[in-house]
Amino acid sequence: MQELTRTQKLESLGVLAGGIAHDFNNILTAIIGNISLARLQLQDSDKVMARLTQTENAAARAKDLTQQLLTFARGGEPVKQIVRLESLLRETAVFACHGSTVRCAFKVADDLWPVHADEGQLFQVINNLVLNAVHAMPGGGVVTVGAENDDSKREGKRSVKICVADCGDGIPQAHFQRIFDPYFTTKKQGSGLGLATSFSIVKKHDGLITFESSPGAGTTFYVYLPALEEECVKQRDAEPDVVPGCGRILVMDDEEVVRDIAQAMLEQLGYAVDCAKDGAEAVALYMERTAAGVPYDAVVFDLTIPGGMGGQEAIGVLLKIDPAVRAIVSSGFSNDPVMANYRQHGFSAVLKKPYRLQEMSTMLQQCLAGTAPSATPTG
DSSP, rough: HHHHHHHHHHHHHHHHHHHHHHHHHHHHHHHHHHHHHHTTTTOHHHHHHHHHHHHHHHHHHHHHOOOHHHHHOOOOOOEEEEOOOOOOOOHHHOOOOOTTSEEEEEEEOOOEEEEEEEHHHHHHHHHHHHHHOOOOOOOOOEEEEEEEEEEETTTEEEEEEEEEEESSSOGGGGGGGGGTTOOOOOSSOOSHHHHHHOOOOOOHOEEEEEEEEETEEEEEEEEEEBBSSSOOOOOOOOOOOOOOOSSSEEOOOSSSHHHHHHHHHHHHHTTTEESSSSSSHHHHHHHHHHHHTOOOOOEESSSOOTTTHHHHHHHHHHHOOOTOOEEEEEEETTTTTHTGGGGGGGGGGESSOOOOOOHHHHHHHHHHHHHHOOOOOOO
């Protein structure tokens, strides 16, 4: 029996690895292909801009896939905030249906309770469920997205109930037990990772995800998320602008390519920048600048440095030198508890990798103004 279980696990890992390789190779084809074409089209700015846009879009797909893999494999520690579900549901569903023959219908209550959640991870859940519905209706149709307050109080807590329904052929009952397995799919367009990721995210939020399906009658997924007791709703921010700044910033990262792009972004914004490859060098530079009377206005620290002092240890040292230090923690390991509970570890803000110029600009403006959004311990 143990040998059979081990074999099944190895087979699942093989399917998972194959699916990852397939997805990333497609993304890399788009990135490498567009870059190679852009080099040959340098005299035509419109064509170059189009190639760069497609490259950025492909890189965003890689970011999403990486985040889904991290969430599935390691739990993806949520960075929670108060989320307004009405806007998130509508914007995500419309985005997921874009370019398809499927249209959205909404049944969202006006008085939805707020939830405490990782907005980016909830986007993944809704996006995955709506895409699943789109793939279930290759000939077109309607996906219905609904949400309402649920007073049934799962485990003594009130919830918000979200539903995503399609009018496709339904899921065969024989597949019910495997529907949340990674890379298991019956759809030609599906990767099979979306539902597994959604399951992990909802579980991490102390929620529940279930479904109902009948042959020829479509499928409906239900997501239950704990609601906040306080009647407060966070207003969703508009697309952040690139805001010029001034001051001196210290960037610490062990990867030269990351240091280079971070420095280029910050200098484009108007900041003076110094770089360090590890925490020890960063601390030395901070002390040197402080002693010279030209201190740093903020520091951006990588969380993990293999074989060296990382951001968590470095900020502990800097806080003893300067309790007022403004520090931003940046990492590709969004599942790390420090990213979710950064204030408890002495940081003023968090910046997830990969990031765009707009995100770097917004986070620095908020950090320097002391208005960076707070994260709450996730338990």
